[in-house]
Amino acid sequence: MKANRKATPELELTLYRPVGLARSVKTMADIGEEQLKQYREEGYILVEQFLNEAEVQTCKEALTDIVFGRAIGRVQYGISIDQIAPGVDRELEVRKIHDFAGVESRLQQVIDHPHIHAVLEKIFSEKAKLAQEMALMKPAHGGGEKPWHQDMAYGALAWSKAVCGVWIALDDAEVDNGCMRIIPRSHMEGAIPHYAVRDWQICDTNITANRVLAAPVRAGGVLIFHGLLHHGTPTNNSANRRRSLQHHYAPVSAEKLSPQEYKRLFTNEMTGAEC
Numbered sequence: 055m056k057a058n059r060k061a062t063p064e065l066e067l068t069l070y071r072p073v074g075l076a077r078s079v080k081t082m083a084d085i086g087e088e089q090l091k092q093y094r095e096e097g098y099i100l101v102e103q104f105l106n107e108a109e110v111q112t113c114k115e116a117l118t119d120i121v122f123g124r125a126i127g128r129v130q131y132g133i134s135i136d137q138i139a140p141g142v143d144r145e146l147e148v149r150k151i152h153d154f155a156g157v158e159s160r161l162q163q164v165i166d167h168p169h170i171h172a173v174l175e176k177i178f179s180e181k182a183k184l185a186q187e188m189a190l191m192k193p194a195h196g197g198g199e200k201p202w203h204q205d206m207a208y209g210a211l212a213w214s215k216a217v218c219g220v221w222i223a224l225d226d227a228e229v230d231n232g233c234m235r236i237i238p239r240s241h242m243e244g245a246i247p248h249y250a251v252r253d254w255q256i257c258d259t260n261i262t263a264n265r266v267l268a269a270p271v272r273a274g275g276v277l278i279f280h281g282l283l284h285h286g287t288p289t290n291n292s293a294n295r296r297r298s299l300q301h302h303y304a305p306v307s308a309e310k311l312s313p314q315e316y317k318r319l320f321t322n323e324m325t326g327a328e329c
């Protein structure tokens with residue numbers, strides 16, 4: 055599915071240069087009716103402080119332990135593991151860590167965090183179940199782009215009711231080290247076709263650059279966002295790595311979409327529209 059092409063720096067500038075910053079609240083306790091309305095209308099809630107420093111540190115240690123085989127989880131590298139030069143910290147070559155739910159208790163605590171579940175229950179009007187869990191590592195000096203997409207266009211997240219993404223920064227996530235970019239209100243436009251270009255993504259020409267906001271947060275901050283919100287992250291060309299946890303939840307009554315329904319919603323099979 056992956057075409058394995060890189061965007062040029064010029065294209066990345068066009069796609070990810072924000073015209074403003076996402077609105078935020080300080081803590082989870084500040085999420086009230088206004089923020090829930092913002093979620094419904096704009097597709098996101100950004101919270102500056104969710105995990106404290108010690109909790110962030112614990113998550114980072116858990117991820118390091120998975121990379122070095124001291125804890126359970128699956129690791130995906132940005133390059134083939136035998137290409138990692140001797141003496142290089144192999145964690146710095148990791149792109150993604152996944153499948154740690156139910157087996158890594160330190161990360162499970164974050165997945166089960168009562169403050170997250172309280173917000174999810176308000177968003178869904180019912181309890182939430184975990185749909186997918188991963189950590190996205192975005193190394194310094196070239197940690198790859200994640201092109202614009204809707205999370206529900208990915209099989210594990212294609213459910214009959216909208217899923218919600220919970221993206222937790224484990225390092226300060228800034229505009230220049232690959233913090234999240236979002237297009238507020240884009241979830242209102244519904245499901246759109248995705249194409250295998252540099253990844254499974256929205257066609258670059260469908261991104262309206264003048265609607266792009268950046269969502270920078272310090273380590274411990276969290277972005278809670280709708281599964282149809284258009285979002286993506288640019289290459290990290292800075293000297294600072296940017297790790298994050300990305301957990302997705304579905305309403306407990308949601309069911310997986312049938313393959314036919316998935317195709318109708320997220321591919322061009324029915325319309326033939328080209329990218």
Ligand SMILES: O=C(O)CCC(=O)C(=O)O
Nearest residue numbers: 190200205286287298300
């Ligand atoms: O953390 C990132 O760089 C991208 C995360 C994201 O968009 C996703 O996994 O859906």
